[in-house]
Amino acid sequence: MAEVRGVNTWQEELASLVEDTGMIYTGDMIGVSSLPPFNEAKSAAAAEVVESDHETEPQESLKEQVTGFMKSWCEMLLELGRGCIDIVQQTVVTEDSFLVQKLGGPVAKVSGRLRFLNEFLPEDRDPIHAWPVIFFVFILALSALKLNSGHDELVPPVKKVRAHPPNASRIQLPDGRHLAYREIGVPADKARFSLIAPHPFLSSRLAVIPGVKTSLLEEFGVRLVTYDLPGFGESDPHPSRNLNSSAFDMLHLADAVGVNDKFWVLGFSSGSMHAWAALRYVPHRISGAAMVAPMINPYEPSLTKEEMRSIWGEWLPRRKLxxxxxxxxxxxxxxxxxxxxxxGKHGRIEKWMSLSLGRRDTVLTEGQTFEVFWHRDVEESIRQGNAKPFIEEAVLQVSNWGFSLADLQVQRRCYRSGIFPWLRSLYSQAECELAGFLGPIHIWGWMTKLFHQQ
Incomplete structure (x- = not known):
């Protein structure tokens, strides 16, 4: 039977030697297709290791990195300092060096006398290292105190603006507004001359004539009336004011305070703008004008290039702005x-007004008398705390005034319009009359030459 079947295969021989387990071997590779390749398994294991490392070690924050960086730099600087000290000790502080030979004896003598100071040092501190540190800290503290004291001397304490109770005399204008004013000098019935003075920018009725005493006005029989411009001090604001309304405010004030005759106008700096307006719009009530450092419109069309250059060239960049x-x-x-x-705080006049003061003016403004006067005048000027009146005043200075200063100068005008006046002028003298402001105009300041050239 065995011969008929032939030789057994190796599978049958193996099965005869091993106990039957019920498993049948088919010859296919067991699970080869389901196992991952070796490289993929290795990379997956490495990824798991990296992820586990990241989970176990938290990341450093930016603050910790900066702190570590600074510590490293400090250690490097410390080592550099130690190296420099070693170099100095090996080259400069040796017994054969020139400095030790020349200064060794005096330094040893001084250090011997000051040796008792070492008793104040801690026992674990080396005097050679402790005293240089103490000396360096002392110099640093002395420099800081010196700098602080110098800063206190250069920067005076800033004073705050104070509020004052209203105390001005006021009149009511035809449009219902109230105008605050102040009178000094002689009474109305004894006045030989009546002066009305509009104040300049950032000022008030309290400015009057700086430096002029009341006794001087009384001696010459002068009655001086100053007033607050609309929106300044205790005067009501004007919603649409211009130089024409400013001139008539001055006229109504003169009538209200009993100035029945002609009066003089007095203008300082930008306040002269309102004095010019009075000469133009109410000349029949003006006896004359006095101008102290008056201003004109820097954009006046009649000015030549040289005149505009002379005006703008003297101003600081901030004022031009x-x-x-x-x-x-x-x-x-x-x-x-x-x-x-x-x-709400006081400041220097040259800073607020963008002025370039000379030496004498600087000495004057630094005096206590001027400071008291300036602070009180500013406090009254900004009483209402509104920026609109100041903006209106600044706009008036550079806008079209409605007239030119050349119109105020005395000039002869002859009327020859039409055919009949022209024919009449051929046989007789033409009818002419003087135009402009016929009264005196006194000017003190740089504008004198400019005005006479107009």
Missing amino acids: MYYLARRLPKLLSFFYRRSFLS
């Missing part, structure tokens, strides 16, 4: 005003 903003972007002026005279 203020005039430019007043003409082009007046709303931005409030930003600057709120950070200067409307900030």
Whole structure:
């Protein structure tokens, strides 16, 4: 039977030697297709190891990195300092060096006398290392104190703006507004001369004539009336004021305080703008004008290039900027005003007004008398705390005044319009009359030459 079947295969022989387990071997590879390749298994294991490392070790924050960086730099600087000390000790502080030979004896003598100071040091501190540190800290503290004291001397304490109770005399104008004014000098019935003075920018009726005593006005029989411009001091604001309304405010004030005859107008700096307006719009009530350092419109069309160059060339860049903003972007002026005279704190006049003062003017403004006068005048000027009146005043300075200063000068005008006056002028003298302001105009300041050239 065995011969008929032939030789057994190796599978049958193996099965005869091993106990039957019930498993049948088919010859296929067991699970080869389901196992991953060796490289993929290795990379997956490495990824698991990296992920486990990241989970076990938290990341350093930026603060910790910066701290470590600074510590490393400090250690490097410390080692550098130690190296420099070693170099100095090996080259400069040796017994054969020139410095030790020349200064060794005196230094040893001084250190011997000051050796008792070592008793104040801790026992674990080496005097050679402790005293240089103490000396360095002492010099540093002395420098800081010196710098602080110098800063206190250069920057005086800033004074705050104080509020004062209203105490001005006021009149009511025809349009219902109230105008605050002040009188000094002789009474109305004894006055030989009546003066009305509009105040300049950032001022009030309290300015009067700086430096002029009341006794001097009484001696010459002068009655001086000053008033607050609309929106300044205790005067009501004017919603649409111009130089024409300013001139008639002055006229109504003169009538209200009993100035029945002609009066003089007195103008300081930018306040002369309102004096010019009085000469132009109410000349029949003006006896004359006195101008002290008067201003004119820097954009006056009749000015030549040389005249404009002489005017703009003397101003500081900040003042030029203020005039430019007043003409082009007046709303931005409030930003600057709120950070200067409307900030609630006092300041220097040359800073707020963008002035370049000479030596004498600087000495004058630094005096206690002027400081008291200036602070009180500013406090009254900004009483209402509104930037709009100041913006209106700045815009008036650079806008069209409605007249030219050349119109105020005396000039002969002959009327020859039409055919009949022209024919009459051929046989007889033409009818002419004097035009402009016929009264005297006294000017003190740089504008004297300019005005006479107009």
